[in-house]
Amino acid sequence: MDRPIGGASGGRRARPTAHELARYEALFATRTRGMKSSAMREMMALTERPDVISLAGGLPDTSTFSPELYAMLMSRVAASSTARALQYGPTDGMAATVECIVEVMAAEGTAIDPGEVIVTTGGQQVIDLVCKTLIDPGDVIVAEAPTYPGAVPTFSAYQAEVEQIEMDADGMPIDELEATLDRLQAEGRRPKFIYTIPNFQNPGGVTMSLARRRRLIGVAHERELLSLEDNPYGLLRYEGEPLPTLYSLDAEVAGAGGAADLVIYLGTFSKILSPGLRLGWAVAPRPVLEKLSLGKQGADLCSSPVTQLFVAEYFQQPAADGRPGWLAYVEQLRDLYRRRRDTMLDALAEHFGDAASWTTPQGGLFVWATLDGRIDTTDLLAQARDSEGVAFVPGRAAYVDGSSGASSMRLNFAGVQEADIREGIARIARTLEPDAGLLGTLMGTSAGARASEQPAGDADDAEGANLADVVELPRRERGVKRRSQDR
Amino acid sequence: MTAARRVAMLKGGGSLERAVSLRSGARAEGALRRLGHDVVAIDAGPDMLEALLRTKPDVAFVALHGRDGEDGTVQGLLEAIDLPYTGSDPGACMRCTDKALAKHLMREAGIPTPTWSAFLESAVKELGVAAALPVFGRKLGFPMVVKPASSGSALGVKFARESDELPGAIVGALSYDRKVVLERYVEGRDLAVSVLDAETAGGEPLALPVIEAIPREEEFYNYEARYEIGMTTFVCPAELPDGVAERAQELALRVYRLLGCHGVARVDLMLDEQVDELTVLETNVVPGLTETSLLPMAADAAGVYFDELIARVLGSAFTR
Numbered sequence: 001m002d003r004p005i006g007g008a009s010g011g012r013r014a015r016p017t018a019h020e021l022a023r024y025e026a027l028f029a030t031r032t033r034g035m036k037s038s039a040m041r042e043m044m045a046l047t048e049r050p051d052v053i054s055l056a057g058g059l060p061d062t063s064t065f066s067p068e069l070y071a072m073l074m075s076r077v078a079a080s081s082t083a084r085a086l087q088y089g090p091t092d093g094m095a096a097t098v099e100c101i102v103e104v105m106a107a108e109g110t111a112i113d114p115g116e117v118i119v120t121t122g123g124q125q126v127i128d129l130v131c132k133t134l135i136d137p138g139d140v141i142v143a144e145a146p147t148y149p150g151a152v153p154t155f156s157a158y159q160a161e162v163e164q165i166e167m168d169a170d171g172m173p174i175d176e177l178e179a180t181l182d183r184l185q186a187e188g189r190r191p192k193f194i195y196t197i198p199n200f201q202n203p204g205g206v207t208m209s210l211a212r213r214r215r216l217i218g219v220a221h222e223r224e225l226l227s228l229e230d231n232p233y234g235l236l237r238y239e240g241e242p243l244p245t246l247y248s249l250d251a252e253v254a255g256a257g258g259a260a261d262l263v264i265y266l267g268t269f270s271k272i273l274s275p276g277l278r279l280g281w282a283v284a285p286r287p288v289l290e291k292l293s294l295g296k297q298g299a300d301l302c303s304s305p306v307t308q309l310f311v312a313e314y315f316q317q318p319a320a321d322g323r324p325g326w327l328a329y330v331e332q333l334r335d336l337y338r339r340r341r342d343t344m345l346d347a348l349a350e351h352f353g354d355a356a357s358w359t360t361p362q363g364g365l366f367v368w369a370t371l372d373g374r375i376d377t378t379d380l381l382a383q384a385r386d387s388e389g390v391a392f393v394p395g396r397a398a399y400v401d402g403s404s405g406a407s408s409m410r411l412n413f414a415g416v417q418e419a420d421i422r423e424g425i426a427r428i429a430r431t432l433e434p435d436a437g438l439l440g441t442l443m444g445t446s447a448g449a450r451a452s453e454q455p456a457g458d459a460d461d462a463e464g465a466n467l468a469d470v471v472e473l474p475r476r477e478r479g480v481k482r483r484s485q486d487r
Numbered sequence: 488m489t490a491a492r493r494v495a496m497l498k499g500g501g502s503l504e505r506a507v508s509l510r511s512g513a514r515a516e517g518a519l520r521r522l523g524h525d526v527v528a529i530d531a532g533p534d535m536l537e538a539l540l541r542t543k544p545d546v547a548f549v550a551l552h553g554r555d556g557e558d559g560t561v562q563g564l565l566e567a568i569d570l571p572y573t574g575s576d577p578g579a580c581m582r583c584t585d586k587a588l589a590k591h592l593m594r595e596a597g598i599p600t601p602t603w604s605a606f607l608e609s610a611v612k613e614l615g616v617a618a619a620l621p622v623f624g625r626k627l628g629f630p631m632v633v634k635p636a637s638s639g640s641a642l643g644v645k646f647a648r649e650s651d652e653l654p655g656a657i658v659g660a661l662s663y664d665r666k667v668v669l670e671r672y673v674e675g676r677d678l679a680v681s682v683l684d685a686e687t688a689g690g691e692p693l694a695l696p697v698i699e700a701i702p703r704e705e706e707f708y709n710y711e712a713r714y715e716i717g718m719t720t721f722v723c724p725a726e727l728p729d730g731v732a733e734r735a736q737e738l739a740l741r742v743y744r745l746l747g748c749h750g751v752a753r754v755d756l757m758l759d760e761q762v763d764e765l766t767v768l769e770t771n772v773v774p775g776l777t778e779t780s781l782l783p784m785a786a787d788a789a790g791v792y793f794d795e796l797i798a799r800v801l802g803s804a805f806t807r
Binding site: 437 | 501503505611612616617620642643645655657660661663
């Protein structure tokens with residue numbers, strides 16, 4: 001028989017696990033319950049292998065930045081401002097950096113008051129600070145469906161309830177938005193803000209039309225509702241005319257000397273310069289800005305002066321032709337990413353044909369592709385990683401409920417070499433082929449290829465009509481209850 | 488039994504449960520060091536065997552979950568190089584990891600397990616499984632659980648609520664394994680019973696206290712909930728009607744012996760209170776050892792704290 005249990009000698013005992021669990025659980029804030037990691041996310045971590053072509057990243061291509069220029073800028077910062085660079089900076093950001101932001105905003109066609117800017121640690125911090133400022137547990141955020149996967153954990157951490165509105169080729173349908181707002185009002189719930197990525201949406205790849213932008217601002221004013229305009233890629237447009245930012249449209253309506261009333265603008269240097277700098281910004285109405293600033297004090301006091309001074313120095317650089325150097329670099333990125341986007345669209349047409357539909361982004365970093373509704377891209381990723389060595393972001397990551405969007409995937413073209421884009425798409429197609437064959441056999445039909453290429457989105461009155469062709473309608477997998485009700 | 492040994496900690500690997508395995512392994516490593524052993528940590532990759540042959544450990548501690556580590560592959564290789572290792576041997580690993588095989592063995596032995604059908608991917612095309620889908624629907628009912636025969640995580644496990652959802656669910660499951668299991672869905676309470684071998688060869692294995700997993704949200708008891716604090720409430724010992732815990736433990740011990748497990752295993756069961764029936768779902772031969780894993784929790788409830796648990800699992804390498 002066993003020796004009596006629990007008779008281990010005391011000294012080398014680890015801390016008891018169950019006690020440990022119970023102890024920490026009692027200490028954890030309620031909001032941590034909403035902070036989920038997921039099997040899907042863990043699986044994505046497993047795709048970081050050298051033999052895997054990853055179309056999963058959200059990355060720009062930083063290898064295009066000149067190392068010599070980087071070294072020169074850093075040494076100039078050292079020569080002129082070592083002490084400042086190594087010191088704390090103002091919470092709202094350094095004046096020299098704010099000047100650069102004003103320049104970028106001007107390039108976006110948006111005039112701003114430098115006094116309404118706060119420099120943040122990446123654009124991600126703006127999302128966090130806006131939630132910190134506006135969200136009480138249970139408050140509603142209205143977002144696009146699909147939405148930026150990186151915003152989902154932030155929303156969850158603040159215990160926001162998120163209402164997602166399916167997009168079509170022109171972005172968020174405003175009729176749907178109004179219907180949702182009406183329903184919320186009827187339920188006695190008031191949304192705190194609308195979260196939108198109007199340009200080359202991540203992950204959907206679609207752009208909100210001008211008509212909808214105007215209507216969105218109109219709705220916001222009617223209902224006194226804030227919008228968070230997340231615009232990381234506005235300058236990375238590969239075709240078509242730039243559209244005015246929501247911020248500038250709001251400023252027109254508000255007529256308050258160029259400042260917006262109800263739009264909080266989120267910008268970032270991550271996609272036009274470098275995500276490693278961790279520098280973004282918000283432009284917000286002053287009362288909101290004050291709260292964001294207080295929130296930032298608590299979060300990190302200030303963003304890094306080292307990288308802020310780097311940016312300020314960088315913006316001083318002229319290009320060979322006398323233009324601002326940063327704009328020339330953005331132009332260079334546009335050419336590179338445009339080619340990569342075209343490569344991806346060609347590869348999709350070649351390898352997927354009728355087996356998928358996908359968006360044709362006019363800019364940005366991502367294509368959103370949707371397969372037969374019976375294929376779950378999380379399962380496909382597991383298979384693709386093993387058999388072919390290719391990765392993408394399963395669509396579920398872009399839905400707060402974790403189950404909608406199951407048949408879609410986000411594909412990054414910007415950070416991947418053209419040869420790898422072609423090979424990566426071919427690998428996904430090779431993984432999909434047997435699945436489609438199996439499905440066809442099980443259904444007693446030919447493989448379930450259904451969707452065709454997305455029609456160009458046009459008039460607002462066609463809202464919703466072509467929705468299914470662009471973004472897969474949510475398939476609710478509610479998950480059957482696994483236990484009886486009475487416990 | 489505390490002779491200091493050189494222990495190869497096998498963890499990580501290329502399976503979908505790599506992240507969990509790394510956490511299990513790291514935690515067990517700490518315990519082994521506190522116990523005075525010399526630990527060589529090996530991430531099970533292309534150089535695993537080379538590393539084992541080069542570092543010449545006395546014993547391998549298998550903390551690999553999922554493919555390779557739990558299906559008998561690694562155990563078979565360890566036997567080939569004559570290295571003692573923790574846990575079950577290749578045959579038991581195969582019997583447990585293949586859920587269809589385990590269910591056949593349980594049915595033959597009279598151990599209740601939910602009704603099922605299983606088939607290989609090849610049968611879909613070569614034997615025309617599609618024609619039998621309505622039959623599966625009638626016999627197993629909806630909702631139906633569809634899962635890969637060998638996956639250790641909840642990835643690929645789906646509910647088909649109606650016949651239309653079966654093909655997609657089957658294709659999803661077949662993304663993880665060549666074999667798929669369709670199983671009658673048991674509505675009830677999730678129970679887990681861990682079994683720990685006696686410390687000496689020939690002793691009786693011990694069933695640890697029953698754990699009940701209660702998902703916090705009304706969603707499928709899923710992979711993330713299993714490993715993350717806060718998603719699921721675990722009650723240990725489970726608060727069960729009179730006699731149920733004993734019956735669950737007895738069943739777990741029968742399964743443990745039937746499948747030939749060694750060292751340690753975790754048996755997952757369902758309790759259907761309507762008909763007061765316990766059924767066995769599956770057996771896990773390399774249970775997780777993380778801060779939120781069920782085996783350490785059950786051991787703790789029995790007064791076997793983590794370091795002692797690890798000492799006993801290590802000891803199982805020498806009592807085969």
